[in-house]
Amino acid sequence: MKVVRAEIIAIGDELLYGQIVDTNSHWISQELDLMGVKVVRKTTVGDDRKDILAAFASAEARADIILITGGLGPTQDDLTKPLMAEYFNCPIVENPAAVEAVTEFFKKRGREITPLNILQGHLPACCTYVPNEVGTAPGMWFERNGTYWMSMPGVPHEMKKLMRDFVLPKLPTLFPLPIIVHRMVKTVGIGESWLADLIREWENALPKNIRLAYLPSLGHVKLRLTGFGQDKNQIEKDIQKQIDMVLPSIEKYVYGYDDETLERAIGKLLTTSQKTVALAESCSGGYISHLITSISGSSSYFQGAVIPYHNQFKNEILQVRNETLSTFGAVSEETVGEMATGVRKLFNSDFGLASSGIAGPNGGTEEKPVGTVWIACAGEGFVETKKLQLTQDRMLNIQLTGVAVLNLLRICITEK
């Protein structure tokens, strides 16, 4: 099967001057990759006639499909439409359906249409008009010598709608595409190289039609399994079989699949087991509570939290003993254990979580350098603690503490 080659051209001075981030190209890349279309180049050019025409010509020489975003506004510095007409050597003419659509667009919103906006319904005679239901600039589809072109507005939600409604469904009708299935296995609490060691034999024995990728991010590693073939059901079964084979080796690190997040997985675990949680956050300063409460419905299992930034409040609000604080210090196994027990009692919750550490960049000592963090999870009849040795970076330390505390809770819910 011939590889289908795509190129993306993003047009607009604002992209070159760093005023806005081009999220479109990344999104388009992902969508095409999922369908088995290979993006071979992305080009960003400014609002300049010569540069845009040069980008068109060099893309046409390489690609089967060319996706263009931006440069479609109603003003003079938006050059995409006139230059596509020039490039395809055809005049711009009134397209009655497009004029009606843009007129309707304004009418619906109770706004007066201007002559400039009416012109948005005038299109190169050689293109196919693709209605844009969520904006005023139409999509334009061109074909020449076996290469297909789609011009779309740069506004992300308009571009995405045109891609989803028109371009992505059209691709399989134009090219023979492989059938591709992706599954994501999400792990936490183990580094990439340790994980690779654990599953090396399985990885080496993967069948030829299944590809594995390690995607690490902040305390997590995602395993992406990509299967190729002719029959979607069969590929899905093949992938599931491989997951079932590898799972026993890594089960205790796996918190979910595909779009799952750690905080949502924990929400489900707590909901299913009808348990509740409360937090005492010192060094993490509210970050973990924020993660938990960012999930809709968290009020059914999140009781509350205390952020006792000073020893006085660890004692007064959470009942950490002054003797513990003075003997072992705020950053210690003993203190963090009493914090977890104390907050569990205060909020009458099933689990109590706690963090205490030196987030940095200041406050480190020889014995407890910046990045030293103690975490704890208290439950009925147990207190689990763990020491982390993190980085010099304050924000990174806060985030890594968050992942570690949530993972400790996950382990306590499943194992206790």
Place this chain on the structure above:
Amino acid sequence: MKVVRAEIIAIGDELLYGQIVDTNSHWISQELDLMGVKVVRKTTVGDDRKDILAAFASAEARADIILITGGLGPTQDDLTKPLMAEYFNCPIVENPAAVEAVTEFFKKRGREITPLNILQGHLPACCTYVPNEVGTAPGMWFERNGTYWMSMPGVPHEMKKLMRDFVLPKLPTLFPLPIIVHRMVKTVGIGESWLADLIREWENALPKNIRLAYLPSLGHVKLRLTGFGQDKNQIEKDIQKQIDMVLPSIEKYVYGYDDETLERAIGKLLTTSQKTVALAESCSGGYISHLITSISGSSSYFQGAVIPYHNQFKNEILQVRNETLSTFGAVSEETVGEMATGVRKLFNSDFGLASSGIAGPNGGTEEKPVGTVWIACAGEGFVETKKLQLTQDRMLNIQLTGVAVLNLLRICITEK
């Protein structure tokens, strides 16, 4: 003055397949724009010899300076170095300084260096070696026929360090660049169009060498003043004069200049006035405490917080009266006021802040729809409250509540 034209080439399959977002190109664009260098094109190509060489050739035909990121790892699919050697027609040879640097890099971290890593110190004979202090892949600088090339690793913090330490300081020595001065005036608590209305006359009367841009983001609007000229001191004075002129109209919305953030500005206000703060976060769920404690040194003014997610704890921990809760509900001016007063007392702080609202997407009623949020700031002898009517989006509501609460605190510190 001739315009200096730059191009950016990002290399790596992972960028084309949408596995990672290329944040490098955007950052480089911004930095070059600030110096008056014009980026005319950005190109992303995969790990493919022909595509990379084609990108080199077409960039050389157009640009004065070419910045290349990525493709510098030690493995075989990293092609940038051999292809630059091929393109510049010179052999790859051992560079003793580069070999020593990479050896040191491993030694310092107590790791064994591999033969593959030693090869990272072998460079094209025709390039200038640029040390990379934070990674193993060196920077490489090339010059040919008046065009300058810099190859850098794709890891963002390595690329940024090479840009900041080497490339950006070098540019003014290579090209006559215009002198450009940027100042940012940061506002909060007023929308873009209202702000524009307030300062329209001033904006229309700006001198020709000063440009104004509105940069809105989540609850903030930044005003960027860009001045052009021959004399840096004079431009700075010209800009300051304009700021002094506009300030009386917008002073109560301005929290800082240039790199200042709202949470840091508040930290400074609290430190200067030797005041402390504590928070009772209901709907914001820890997010505001996280913002405040993300600032190093916040322990000197942040006393702590309580996140009482249920009425029971609003009463038990913060002493909100049950009568208030049952009469007015949790999301009410009365409750949020008592929360602020209660948390101020609990933590013995100068200011007490509180939030209570319906973050969504569920839980709204006709009287209090999703997005209804009450916030409060209590201090010696006063309680300020404010009602917000936000959006349907949970995360956006949490973030906008955060900005509003911090802004309320800012106003209370400066006006009370």
